[in-house]
Amino acid sequence: MLKINDDEPFVLGHLHTILVKVWNGGDISREWKDATIKVLYKKRDRSNCNNYRGISLLSHVGKVPIKIITKRLSAFCEANNILPEKQCGFRPGRSTVDMLFVVRRLQELGRRKKIPL
Template identity: 45%
Template sequence: MTGKLIVIPVYKKGDKSDCNNYRPISILPTCSKVFESIIYDQISDFIIQNNVIPKFQHGFSKNKSTFTNLLDVTNLIAK
């Protein structure tokens, strides 16, 4: 892997001759995407198996959201 990206300007709106009306999109090489996915899965499995994240932590956790966090808090208050 060389660490190089292909950056493509994508038009947003406004005058097409104004560079501020474009946003850069980087195209990652396929190998980088596969490598990232493998590393993510291994780290995620380790975190789950070793209870690194407390059970009340819902942000950035699989199958959890602010809604599930709200349900947990509501259930605690109801007890």
């Protein structure tokens, strides 16, 4: 993420002005929206396409409005109970690990009661 110190008011002032214009006008610079996709090798056989994953490299300044929008949408969804309880990924105070625990617990209960999953 872009790191600007508090003692750099000149940069912060200009960045704030630009972001307000983008927010109010809805016109985002192409450079902020474009991503460069790089392919990263994960493991095992290099000739197998499944052993690679893509990563998107984005503009640091372009990430700022995305972060603002993400935080506002998240807060709105949480405040209005829009997301189902089962949705734990990418939510504050929750994790997909929580759902793995639930699945594991259901599996244990199913075995105990001899109910096939």
